[in-house]
C-alpha cells in the first residue's frame with residue numbers, strides 16, 4: 137500500500153527518497169509497509185481508514201546538518217515533513233503525523249546527552265534522549281540532580297516538553313516546557329537558530345538565562361510547527377536530602393473550598409511538591425443510596441451519608457522535599473494552616489525518608505494510609521509500570537484499551553471551580569446519553585503548579601469497530617465543544633482532535649490562529665514542517681484542515 | 687531494510703560455525719551478542735517485561751502481567767524465563783505490536799538488536815529452566 141505525499145507523483149517522490157538516502161544513508165530511510173507500521177498510532181481512532189495519517193516514508197538523521205539538508209530537500213521537492221523525538225506520544229497520537237503521506241523525521245538516533253551540570257543544575261540534550269537515558273546517565277556518574285519524569289519513562293524531555301507534557305516533582309520542574317532553558321531549531325528554510333543566550337555566540341549561560349534579549353520565540357515550537365528542535369536545555373532539580381508525605385482529609389463537601397485555597401497558598405509559596413487530591417467517598421459508590429444522592433449532587437444527603445459511614449469527603453496528600461527538619465517544619469505548618477481553615481480536618485503522618493529512596497521504599501504501597509500516588513515519579517525515577525492502564529486485566533482478560541486517549545481541561549483552581557466542573561461534566565454526559573462515573577467526586581490534577589486539569593468521568597463506548605471508533609471520536613468532539621462553552625480548554629490533543637481544540641481558542645474571530653498562520657506562511661512558505669500540527673495550517677495544505685474528522 | 691536478510695543468514699551461519707574449527711572465536715562473538723542483548727533488553731524491554739515487581743509496587747510489570755493473564759501458567763510470563771522465542775518470533779511481535787504493546791521503530795530497535803535480544807533470552811531462559819529442574 138504505497139502512500140504518496142499529497143500532490144506528489146511517484147517520480148518526484150522517488151527522487152526525494154534518493155535525496156534523503158544520500159543525506160542519511162539508505163539504511164535510515166524507510167518506505168516499506170513493514171518498516172512504516174510502527175510510525176502509525178497504535179491507539180488510532182482511524183486505524184486502516186482511508187484518512188488514517190500514515191507517513192509515506194521515515195528518515196532517521198543522526199546529526200543536525202542532516203536535519204537541515206532534509207528540510208532543504210523537502211522544500212525542493214515540496215514534501216510535508218513531520219518531526220518526532222522519541223515518538224512515544226501515545227494517548228495524544230503516538231508518532232503519527234497530521235497529514236497522511238508526510239515524511240516522518242525520526243530524531244531517535246540523535247540521542248546524545250550533551251551536558252549535565254549538577255552545580256548549576258541543568259542538562260542539554262538531543263531529541264532522541266529518553267527520560268530513562270537521562271536518568272541512567274546521571275546515575276552512572278553519581279550526579280546530584282533529579283530529572284522530572286512523566287509516567288512513561290520512554291518518552292523524551294524534548295518530545296514531551298514540545299507537547300506541553302508534565303511530571304511529578306516540584307512545581308517548577310513539573311511543567312516540562314516551562315522548565316526548558318534554551319533551544320536549537322532548524323527553521324523551515326533549513327537555517328539553524330538558537331533561542332535565549334544561545335543567540336549570543338560566546339555566551340556560557342545558554343541553560344541559565346532563558347529570555348536572552350527581545351521577544352522569545354521558544355513558545356512557537358511547542359504544539360506548533362515553526363521548526364524542528366534539535367537541542368534543548370532543561371533546568372534540573374538538585375537532589376534533595378529528604379522526602380516526606382502526609383494526608384489531610386476534610387469532612388464536608390463544601391470543605392473542598394477552604395482546603396484548596398489553603399493548598400494553593402502552600403503551592404504558591406513553593407512549600408510543597410505535587411498535591412494529590414481524591415475522595416474517600418469513592419468507596420461508597422457501590423451503595424445505591426449514596427450513588428443516587430451523588431448523581432443528584434444532593435450535597436446535604438451526601439454529607440449525611442458520609443458522616444454515617446464515618447468517612448470524610450475529600451483528601452489531599454502533600455509532599456515535602458528538603459531536610460528531615462525543614463520537611464517536618466513544613467508539614468507541621470501545613471497542618472496548622474489547614475486546621476485554621478477547616479477545624480474538623482484530620483491529619484495522618486506519611487513517611488519520612490532520606491533521599492535517594494531504596495527500591496523497597498519506592499515500591500512501598502502499604503504506607504500508613506491508602507494512596508494512588510505513584511511514588512517512583514515523585515522521586516524522579518522513570519519507569520513504564522503505568523502501561524498496565526492500557527492492557528489486559530483480570531476484569532478484561534481478552535481486551536486492551538485500543539483507543540486510549542487523554543482529555544484534560546483547564547478549570548479554575550478553586551473549590552468552587554471544581555464543584556462546578558463536576559456538575560458540568562455530569563450534565564454533558566447526561567445530554568450525550570453516555571454513562572457518567574463518579575463525577576460528583578471528581579478531583580483535579582495539579583500537574584501544572586498553577587493550573588487544575590480535570591478529566592471528566594465519562595464512559596466512552598468501547599466499541600473498536602471502525603463505526604464504533606467514529607462514534608467515540610464524535611463523542612470526544614462534542615465533549616470538547618460542551619467543555620468550551622463553560623470555558624474549559626483542553627491542554628493537549630491527538631491530531632484527530634487538534635483542529636477541534638484549536639477552534640475553541642477563538643477570541644476575536646480566531647485572531648490567535650490567524651496570527652499563527654500568518655507567521656507560518658511567512659517563515660514556511662511551502663508549508664513543509666509538520667503542517668496542521670496544533671491546528672496551524674499553512675496555505676499549501678489548508679484544504680487538509682479537518683481531514684482527520686471524517 | 688537491506689540488513690535484515692543478511693543478519694538472519696549470519697545467525698544461521700553462526701550456529702553452524704560453532705561446530706567448526708573456528709568455534710572458539712565464534713563463542714566469543716556469541717557471548718558478545720548475549721551481553722549486548724542483555725543490555726538492550728534491560729534498557730528497552732525490562733521496564734515492562736521484567737521479572738520483578740512493578741515500579742509502583744504492583745505485583746508485576748505490565749508486559750509480564752499481561753502475559754500472565756494471556757497464558758494462565760501455560761507459559762512463564764517473564765520473557766527471560768520463556769524458552770523458544772526465536773529472533774523471528776520476537777521480530778514479528780515487536781515490529782507489529784501486540785495488544786497493548788506498541789510496535790518499535792527501526793531507529794529505536796534495529797534488526798541486529800532484536801537478534802541480540804533473542805540470543806540473550808535463549809541463554810537466560812535455559813538458565814532459568816536448568817534452575818527450576820534442580
Ligand SMILES: Cc1cc2nc3c(=O)[nH]c(=O)nc-3n(C[C@H](O)[C@H](O)[C@H](O)COP(=O)(O)OP(=O)(O)OC[C@H]3O[C@@H](n4cnc5c(N)ncnc54)[C@H](O)[C@@H]3O)c2cc1C
Pocket residue numbers: 219220221222223224225226227228230231243263285286287288290291292293294295296297298299300301302303357363364365366522523525526540666669
Ligand atoms: C498510560 C499513559 C500515561 C501517560 N502519562 C503521561 C504523563 O504522566 N505525563 C505526560 O506528559 N504525558 C503522559 N502520557 C502521554 C505521552 O505518552 C507522553 O507525554 C510522552 O512522553 C510523549 O511522547 P514523546 O516524549 O516520545 O514525544 P514525541 O512523540 O517525540 O513528541 C511529541 C510531539 O511533539 C512534536 N515534536 C517532537 N519532537 C519534535 C522536534 N524535535 N521538533 C519539533 N516538533 C517535535 C511532534 O508533533 C510530536 O508528535 C501518557 C500516556 C499514556 C498512554
